[in-house]
Amino acid sequence: MTAEELMKMSDEHLLYGNKLYKAVMDHGKGVYLYDTEGKEYLDLVSGIAVNSLGYGNQEFLDALKAQMDKFLHISAYYYNEPVCLAAKELAERAKMDKVFFCNSGTEAIEGSIKVAKKHALLKRQKKNKNLDDDYEVIAMHHSFHGRSMGSLGLTDNAVYQGPFVPGNVRAVFADFNDLEDVKSKITDKTCGIICEVLQGEGGLIEGRKEFFEGLRALCDELDLILIFDEVQCGMGRLGVLFAHELYGVMPDVMALAKAIGNGIPVGAFVMNERCSNLLAPGEHGGTYGGNPLAATAVNTVLKLYDKYDVLANVNRVAPVLEERIQKIIETHPSAIEHRGRGLMQGVRVTVDLTELEKLAFSKGLLFCAAGGDVARFVPALVITEEEISKAMDIFEECLSELEK
Numbered sequence: 452m453t454a455e456e457l458m459k460m461s462d463e464h465l466l467y468g469n470k471l472y473k474a475v476m477d478h479g480k481g482v483y484l485y486d487t488e489g490k491e492y493l494d495l496v497s498g499i500a501v502n503s504l505g506y507g508n509q510e511f512l513d514a515l516k517a518q519m520d521k522f523l524h525i526s527a528y529y530y531n532e533p534v535c536l537a538a539k540e541l542a543e544r545a546k547m548d549k550v551f552f553c554n555s556g557t558e559a560i561e562g563s564i565k566v567a568k569k570h571a572l573l574k575r576q577k578k579n580k581n582l583d584d585d586y587e588v589i590a591m592h593h594s595f596h597g598r599s600m601g602s603l604g605l606t607d608n609a610v611y612q613g614p615f616v617p618g619n620v621r622a623v624f625a626d627f628n629d630l631e632d633v634k635s636k637i638t639d640k641t642c643g644i645i646c647e648v649l650q651g652e653g654g655l656i657e658g659r660k661e662f663f664e665g666l667r668a669l670c671d672e673l674d675l676i677l678i679f680d681e682v683q684c685g686m687g688r689l690g691v692l693f694a695h696e697l698y699g700v701m702p703d704v705m706a707l708a709k710a711i712g713n714g715i716p717v718g719a720f721v722m723n724e725r726c727s728n729l730l731a732p733g734e735h736g737g738t739y740g741g742n743p744l745a746a747t748a749v750n751t752v753l754k755l756y757d758k759y760d761v762l763a764n765v766n767r768v769a770p771v772l773e774e775r776i777q778k779i780i781e782t783h784p785s786a787i788e789h790r791g792r793g794l795m796q797g798v799r800v801t802v803d804l805t806e807l808e809k810l811a812f813s814k815g816l817l818f819c820a821a822g823g824d825v826a827r828f829v830p831a832l833v834i835t836e837e838e839i840s841k842a843m844d845i846f847e848e849c850l851s852e853l854e855k
């Protein structure tokens with residue numbers, strides 16, 4: 452089928468099938484994508500911060516293929532080696548206690564909120580308070596945590612609804628990096644606080660060490676659950692395996708997804724000892740979570756991070772990217788602010804971002820937007836200095852053209 456025919460089919464039958472970029476992607480290798488016409492694209496999107504090892508990593512694919520020959524899926528009723536290893540590896544590396552596997556970042560957040568609610572509910576039980584009254588989680592302005600909207604409420608089974616329905620968990624928003632604002636939002640309904648360690652979709656906004664320290668102290672003092680959403684900024688993207696390591700502040704629950712599966716859909720939430728016994732057997736679950744194929748992906752990602760010293764690469768190339776972005780800001784009036792760190796960096800621009808993306812696309816460079824006016828670069832963590840330089844050359848050329 453021709454690219455034209457495929458795009459027409461997509462536009463007609465796929466929700467949101469009508470794309471900005473008129474090309475059909477065919478395959479990838481390393482940090483490059485190729486369309487059906489053979490055109491090459493240097494990819495600084497990497498499936499939205501997912502393809503941590505780049506495309507077509509043979510060792511990763513071989514590990515998946517070996518698992519595929521055994522079985523893909525058996526349900527969570529039975530032990531299997533990949534998921535046992537994945538749980539141990541993640542829990543140990545995070546210096547936390549237990550892991551729950553799911554299939555996406557959204558689900559990892561859902562589970563994390565259930566942990567926080569259960570904790571609050573047990574506290575209410577002790578004080579003989581109304582359990583069905585609302586619960587609140589404090590989240591941050593400019594956050595992104597997913598798009599689900601409540602399947603448990605529709606599930607007519609008291610065992611599954613358990614302590615989670617009724618008793619709505621409402622979000623209350625505070626300013627990121629503003630501890631006083633967070634404090635002012637705390638009520639006796641608050642069960643926890645959730646934030647990204649580096650806000651992704653919101654525009655690559657970094658959290659401050661003192662803010663995270665303050666959140667930790669607040670949660671300890673008031674017996675609240677601190678949840679870090681590391682779906683985008685975790686798994687090596689900031690040059691440490693888990694983003695919070697940069698600040699020396701431990702969460703009670705950490706949500707992971709995206710890069711953890713290198714393209715196989717996996718999510719997880721990791722709990723410390725304080726939280727790992729809160730959800731009783733049956734109070735949470737899922738059909739696919741910890742599926743042997745997905746768990747093999749996690750194990751292989753971690754193994755290959757070690758083998759290729761992926762974190763060292765991030766720390767080597769991230770300053771190169773930052774330097775280039777700073778130079779671009781000095782020399783281009785339409786580039787006005789550097790954002791982010793590690794391999795989660797970007798630049799705020801005053802030109803039309805969609806035009807910029809389309810122009811870059813035509814020149815074989817892929818990046819995506821964040822927060823409306825930030826060009827976001829979240830490449831594979833194995834990207835080289837040369838590849839970054841080449842990407843920034845193209846990016847600069849695009850800015851120059853649009854500034855004319």
Ligand SMILES: *Cc1c(COP(=O)(O)O)cnc(C)c1O
Pocket residue numbers: 554555556557558560595596597598647651652680681682683684708709
């Ligand atoms: C992408 C993302 C999510 C949602 O993950 P999905 O896998 O798309 O459900 C949650 N939080 C953050 C910070 C994200 O970047």
